[in-house]
Amino acid sequence: MSVNSRFGRPVTDSADLVVHGRDAMPGAAAREVVVPGDKSVSHRALLAALLPTAPPVVTIAGANLGGAVRALLPAMRALGWSVEGDRTALVVRRADRPVAQTPRPHPTGGRWPDGVPYVQTEGSSAAARLLIGVLAGTGVDAVVDGDDVLRHRPMDWVVEPLVALGAVIDHLGEPGRLPVRVRGKVWRSGSVELLVGSAQARSAVLLAAVAARLPVVIKHPVRSRDHTERMVAAFGARLTESAHELRYDGGGDEVPGFFDVPADPSLAAYPVAARLLWSCEGETTVPGVCLNPTRLGFFEVLREAGADIRYTDERTGATGERVGSIVVRGGLNGVESVRVVDAAVLHSLIDEVPLLAAVAARLPGRSWIGCAEELRFKETDRLDTTARMVTAFGGRVEPAADGLTVVGGLPLRAGTVPGFEDHRVAMAAATLAMAVPGTTRVTGGACHRTSFPGFVEVQRHVGASVTEEARC
Numbered sequence: 468m469s470v471n472s473r474f475g476r477p478v479t480d481s482a483d484l485v486v487h488g489r490d491a492m493p494g495a496a497a498r499e500v501v502v503p504g505d506k507s508v509s510h511r512a513l514l515a516a517l518l519p520t521a522p523p524v525v526t527i528a529g530a531n532l533g534g535a536v537r538a539l540l541p542a543m544r545a546l547g548w549s550v551e552g553d554r555t556a557l558v559v560r561r562a563d564r565p566v567a568q569t570p571r572p573h574p575t576g577g578r579w580p581d582g583v584p585y586v587q588t589e590g591s592s593a594a595a596r597l598l599i600g601v602l603a604g605t606g607v608d609a610v611v612d613g614d615d616v617l618r619h620r621p622m623d624w625v626v627e628p629l630v631a632l633g634a635v636i637d638h639l640g641e642p643g644r645l646p647v648r649v650r651g652k653v654w655r656s657g658s659v660e661l662l663v664g665s666a667q668a669r670s671a672v673l674l675a676a677v678a679a680r681l682p683v684v685i686k687h688p689v690r691s692r693d694h695t696e697r698m699v700a701a702f703g704a705r706l707t708e709s710a711h712e713l714r715y716d717g718g719g720d721e722v723p724g725f726f727d728v729p730a731d732p733s734l735a736a737y738p739v740a741a742r743l744l745w746s747c748e749g750e751t752t753v754p755g756v757c758l759n760p761t762r763l764g765f766f767e768v769l770r771e772a773g774a775d776i777r778y779t780d781e782r783t784g785a786t787g788e789r790v791g792s793i794v795v796r797g798g799l800n801g802v803e804s805v806r807v808v809d810a811a812v813l814h815s816l817i818d819e820v821p822l823l824a825a826v827a828a829r830l831p832g833r834s835w836i837g838c839a840e841e842l843r844f845k846e847t848d849r850l851d852t853t854a855r856m857v858t859a860f861g862g863r864v865e866p867a868a869d870g871l872t873v874v875g876g877l878p879l880r881a882g883t884v885p886g887f888e889d890h891r892v893a894m895a896a897a898t899l900a901m902a903v904p905g906t907t908r909v910t911g912g913a914c915h916r917t918s919f920p921g922f923v924e925v926q927r928h929v930g931a932s933v934t935e936e937a938r939c
């Protein structure tokens with residue numbers, strides 16, 4: 468078993484993605500492709516069912532059922548909720564009794580408090596951080612833990628502001644990391660300052676405040692994705708927002724009994740990128756996508772650089788999200804390079820950075836993706852793994868402390884490319900491989916299921932030749 472450098476992540480035996488690349492799209496691409504529900508909205512809808520003002524039954528239609536959202540389901544069962552159903556509808560209700568989870572051994576901690584529920588969120592940082600917020604708002608005593616990778620990701624971004632609001636949270640392993648025990652509720656109304664742009668951190672504090680009906684002011688460096696704000700505002704919480712500040716007045720109505728999750732723009736980005744890389748005829752539409760402006764950076768940056776990407780059929784959904792179609796036409800002719808120099812723009816494409824870098828490798832100019840220091844704390848250090856992935860194609864990416872320079876115009880070649888067991892990096896590699904003649908094997912590419920269970924089928928619909936094959 469080999470090890471991924473930064474997080475000591477064991478490289479698993481998960482299947483590879485094998486892609487037969489071409490320099491032009493074979494025949495016509497599907498005119499329409501459908502991608503799974505939004506991961507962030509799915510997490511928030513599930514956690515809304517744990518809030519004190521939630522009705523006894525909450526139904527969630529169109530949820531993303533990739534590994535990251537699925538990780539939350541046993542966690543909720545361990546807290547005494549039942550979750551049943553499928554992508555069409557998940558139904559959450561209070562259960563007769565909690566379904567206990569088996570604690571994962573910990574190398575330095577390992578003494579779990581007796582009689583306190585142990586809640587495992589696997590590799591999903593959104594699940595862990597938002598859940599810590601909900602527990603700190605509802606005053607439920609529980610231990611929150613994650614897998615070996617998540618145990619290395621920062622939890623102090625969430626824990627410190629919650630403790631400032633009076634929550635009692637103990638680190639049971641390394642300081643600032645999982646596992647943590649949440650054992651005292653937020654109670655001190657006031658102002659907290661977040662030092663990172665993480666939407667998960669802001670959301671955890673807001674969910675805690677809404678659950679506890681505690682007026683708070685959250686100061687933050689950048690307005691990243693605002694799904695939690697839209698959701699709680701849609702159920703009656705009064706929020707006042709300015710560029711770096713969010714005020715919650717302590718009020719709100721009942722959580723609704725029905726959520727409809729729009730499709731995920733960070734997943735729509737892969738078929739859109741495949742189309743652009745092939746410069747093909749006609750157009751492809753991805754319908755029903757969440758068009759929240761805090762999520763559209765990938766499309767906006769490419770559009771500004773000259774790509775033909777449009778939004779149509781826009782409407783507002785019940786939980787305050789804009790929904791509509793993304794339509795892509797033509798290719799990258801005339802697009803010289805891309806540039807991200809603003810923190811809000813970076814956050815609006817934070818999960819698409821590996822894909823944007825892969826696309827930039829096919830542009831003639833030099834691209835820069837900046838304000839991206841947070842990428843070092845994802846499933847992998849994504850500045851490093853993205854650079855290594857593009858380099859494996861023969862491209863050149865120069866990582867800096869806070870971003871990536873992508874040197875365009877170099878000939879790319881097919882071959883064996885590492886996916887680093889990181890779904891975003893693996894899917895970016897497989898998408899770039901579609902437009903590089905020859906056969907590319909993306910090692911461990913089956914990890915796409917963390918966020919995009921139908922990745923292979925969707926990319927085939929737009930003309931890709933991609934299969935999943937056991938590791939050789």
Ligand SMILES: O=C(O)C1=C[C@@H](OP(=O)(O)O)[C@@H](O)[C@H](O)C1
Pocket residue numbers: 506507508510593664665666667668670691692817818841
């Ligand atoms: O709020 C969320 O659901 C998410 C926020 C982002 O993480 P950070 O909050 O760590 O930036 C994003 O990368 C992640 O995929 C989901």
Ligand SMILES: C=C(OP(=O)(O)O)C(=O)O
Pocket residue numbers: 506535590591592593594818845846891918
């Ligand atoms: C980083 C991601 O998610 P999380 O932070 O929730 O693990 C992601 O989906 O790319």
